[in-house]
Amino acid sequence: MLKQERQQVILNEVALHNRVLLTDIAEVLNVSVDTIRRDVIQLDSERKLKKVHGGAISLGYTNEGIPQQKVYALDKKSKIADKAVQLLKSGNVIIVHGGTTCLEFAKKIPSNLSLTCFTMSLPIALELAKKPKVEVIIIGGTLSKESLIASGANAIHNLSKITVDYSFLGTGYVDANYGLTEFDWESVQVKKAIVQSSKKAVLLTISEKLNSQNRYKTCDLQEISIMITELSPSDSKLEDFREKNITLL
Amino acid sequence: MLKQERQQVILNEVALHNRVLLTDIAEVLNVSVDTIRRDVIQLDSERKLKKVHGGAISLGYTNEGIPQQKVYALDKKSKIADKAVQLLKSGNVIIVHGGTTCLEFAKKIPSNLSLTCFTMSLPIALELAKKPKVEVIIIGGTLSKESLIASGANAIHNLSKITVDYSFLGTGYVDANYGLTEFDWESVQVKKAIVQSSKKAVLLTISEKLNSQNRYKTCDLQEISIMITELSPSDSKLEDFREKNITLL
DNA sequence: ATATCTTTTGCAGTATTTTGCAACCTTTTT
DNA sequence: AAAAAGGTTGCAAAATACTGCAAAAGATAT
CATH class of the missing domain: 3.40.50.10470 (Translation initiation factor eif-2b; domain 2)
Structure with a gap:
């Protein structure tokens, strides 16, 4: 399986569910967790998702830096x-x-x-x-x-x-x-x-x-x-x- | 479950109802109260909510309000x-x-x-x-x-x-x-x-x-x-x- | 085709982070 | 003042991350 394919699978998963676990994807794609981790590191550096401990989350899903001063809704x-x-x-x-x-x-x-x-x-x-x-x-x-x-x-x-x-x-x-x-x-x-x-x-x-x-x-x-x-x-x-x-x- | 997901759940709850109890969230998410407490401490330090005894509240309320004029003498x-x-x-x-x-x-x-x-x-x-x-x-x-x-x-x-x-x-x-x-x-x-x-x-x-x-x-x-x-x-x-x-x- | 070089991958050992627990303190309630 | 609820700290186990390395795979050049 090509690296690009793997990364696309990861991105799709994030797009669909806003999150992935490294271990899940590794098992599904039948590669080592390290490989997936390296993929995620790369995708993070390309700003296509946000790497977090144990997985990755969608960029839209992060609350980075936005202090919740604002009123909800x-x-x-x-x-x-x-x-x-x-x-x-x-x-x-x-x-x-x-x-x-x-x-x-x-x-x-x-x-x-x-x-x-x-x-x-x-x-x-x-x-x-x-x-x-x-x-x-x-x-x-x-x-x-x-x-x-x-x-x-x-x-x-x-x-x-x-x-x-x-x-x-x-x-x-x-x-x-x-x-x-x-x-x-x-x-x-x-x-x-x-x-x-x-x-x-x-x-x-x-x-x-x-x-x-x-x-x-x-x-x-x-x-x-x-x-x-x-x-x-x-x-x-x-x-x-x-x-x-x-x-x- | 990723830490970020948990924190998002907490923030949503606070945004919607202005308050959460640590014990409630812990039960719903099936993790220990300590974990939720640590999440809330972190979110507080990021100024996304305010931690209070037993739970957390929305920042929106903590209205500073008064236009501070200069006080004479x-x-x-x-x-x-x-x-x-x-x-x-x-x-x-x-x-x-x-x-x-x-x-x-x-x-x-x-x-x-x-x-x-x-x-x-x-x-x-x-x-x-x-x-x-x-x-x-x-x-x-x-x-x-x-x-x-x-x-x-x-x-x-x-x-x-x-x-x-x-x-x-x-x-x-x-x-x-x-x-x-x-x-x-x-x-x-x-x-x-x-x-x-x-x-x-x-x-x-x-x-x-x-x-x-x-x-x-x-x-x-x-x-x-x-x-x-x-x-x-x-x-x-x-x-x-x-x-x-x-x-x- | 062979040798050389680069990239990718998995592994092992070592850090780091996260989490739950227990003991002990503090606040709140009664 | 006692009891209950909540908070804090330190610790250890588990999960996850990082590093270096070497084998594998692929690409390139001779």
Whole structure:
């Protein structure tokens, strides 16, 4: 077998599966691992793949150097935020919870819109503070150092005393039958209170979270009035959700 | 399975749900927790996520947020902060109001000190959130866009329900006879509430503000327990204040 | 065809990396 | 304060990598 053929097999494998193990290929091609290793070293130097300990991975598959400062799936979240801000009318009173999707939403609130916004998220409060016509009210509570969101009994108590037109919130997991779920119990308590405090609860979520669930339940899907994903409302992935009594945007 | 694949799985999980538990991932990928821990340590050092106790979280949240303007008289304020942190003992419950002097103070809180800190200032909350052993509780209220401090009836009501060991606050103006005064009515209300809620109120102020006054009064000097300036307590500029019944530091 | 040279391949011995484990410390929770 | 969960360190086994070398294969020249 020619060297070029071998190398092509390796590249095909990487293209198809994003990875190969040296030992696998060596066995399949019936040559020594050393030979395959030398092939991979060469292909790496030609920048056709990335050699790693024990194998090789596709170049696109590497996270080299790109510090993950960016928001995951920002394009989708941005699309969601665009749809969400359409709901707003001047004079509305809203709650914005937290998370990166809500943060995108907060950023996109038009500066000519007069709003009263409650939030327990520090990043969102800072963002809203930039909008001249938005009155920002912080919901106090114990601060989570990870999410920079206030929660706890205090937050829930404060929420119990208000009623707003819309609440905007994300979720860790959502399933058409199981509803909204979270990994974290504290989160659930606060989100429950938010849903209760709002005439219409708006769920902002990327489609990747659809049909997933975790241990603690926030609420049934029916308690949400509007669900916004980056998908078109007619997308087939939303089929299960269309049957439920909620508006899809 | 290649190390890179594992790390990719971890990054995906973090990107999607903002968090992972080491034990969960270890079970899913069928490797020891130690291996996952080492992966996470590496990814952390590459700034692709943030390692926390028991798991990892997304960097996207760890929002630094505040546009850092130049602080006037930073050297003096830093000196004041140095003196102020000496008062703290592990287990103390304190209120930290806002302003650049208090912010310096918050930054200088030693990271080995266990504290419970109430604050209504967003910049200070963000700073305190970096201290592992400090529990941060946000006092909610209407957010001032200039100072990023929550105030209003809500804040005052929340303050009325707590009692703390120390409160740390700045002032716009201070005079040995007229006490602490402000230009701003809202500010005064909140500061009054803070002084009332604390066993000992600690005033942090640069000496330039001594012997000045404005329209609204926060409290008499006697209601303050400790006043800290950048000056030596024996400095002649503090003469008027030495006669009053407060501790100078 | 033979001798010479170059490239490729496998092997052996020696490094290096990765991984899991155990003992011991630290943080968190109760 | 105790218990539980998580973290750290050092270590040893296993897997993988690297180096030098020599046989094999192929190419080139005489």
